[in-house]
Amino acid sequence: MTTHTLLLLPGDGIGPEIMVEVKKVLAWFNARGTVSFETDEDLVGGAAYDAHGKAISDAAMDKAMAADAVLFGAVGGPKWDSVPYDVRPEAGLLRLRKDMQLFANLRPAICYPALADASSLKPEVVEGLDILILRELTGGVYFGEPKEITELGNGQKRAVDTQVYESYEIDRIARAAFELARTRGGKVTSMEKRNVMKSGVLWNEVVTQAHADYQDVKLEHMLADAGGMQLVRWPKQFDVIVTDNLFGDMLSDVAAMLTGSLGMLPSASLGAPDPETGKRKALYEPVHGSAPDIAGQGAANPIAMIASFAMCLRYSFELVAEADLLEKAISAALDKGLRTRDIAQKGEATISTSQMGDAIVAELDALSA
């Protein structure tokens, strides 16, 4: 039996609380004896700053580079709001993304039938929704140089951010999109602003070229602003959406709201496949932050974290049956009406973080009995 190695980085706030629930799921799979996971754990974010004076230690980074996959909780909180910029909690996550070269960020937006009423859109628009937003994560305007604010000497200032993409960066994310679409609905929608941005023209061109190798997948191009509109008008028209760092940041947050709560949303960040082993470096994390407002109350929803582990099973270990089983267990717990505070309707009874974790493990038992 292959043993998969995982580095757990719980982080701050509710991060450690939701990671405890993933450990229950890991223990369940290990006890079942068909797959084996070996875990190590380390500090990240504010917790690492308190211990080492930086947001992730070199030793933890080495572990992350060596592990088959990293499970990341969340970082940050008011305690660290005034620490120096370079060692702020988020710097730990940015270093992981940079050193592991995680260029592809996958954010599924799945609307569980039991939660269709919790969306701000009409239930018929979101019920059964299952789309995947693939955001380029390491290039574009967040990283392009020059990036500066200069004094113009006349009391005015000038701010510059630079949107830069090279064709290889677009090609590799496009190929990741086509490969993912093959495992899903077989359709990719590429979004850019080729009408006003040169980077959009190149994006469109390179995605179209890469498509030549994936003729079994349907490709459509959409301007990103129109895409935003379509995403709230009729999101079920999409399967995989591929877009750049900036548009992806915004569009994936829009898609997040389609499904109800931040506490439900998993994500994955993947690197390029290793030429020899074909394995990709990968980090899995909930979309939400450390939720300091509810930390320590047992009120956090662990589903985004547990569903992030389901993505890990699927994309890092190709354990598709196990991933399906875990997602079904989450759905079954919701079907029974179990709700943490964030997904409860007014007047509905709620359960705690650990009760939700236990309920999902109980559903794993029931589904595999």
Ligand code: NAD
């Ligand atoms: P947040 O995502 O932490 O919280 C936003 C709101 O959603 C809060 O009301 C919170 O209680 C709720 N929420 C979030 N996750 C939940 C869950 N699992 N269950 C129930 N409710 C949940 O965003 P924020 O308040 O803007 O940021 C808080 C801190 O987290 C900040 O320090 C911020 O920098 C950091 N942050 C970290 C990450 C990350 O680690 N990847 C991402 C975003 C924000």
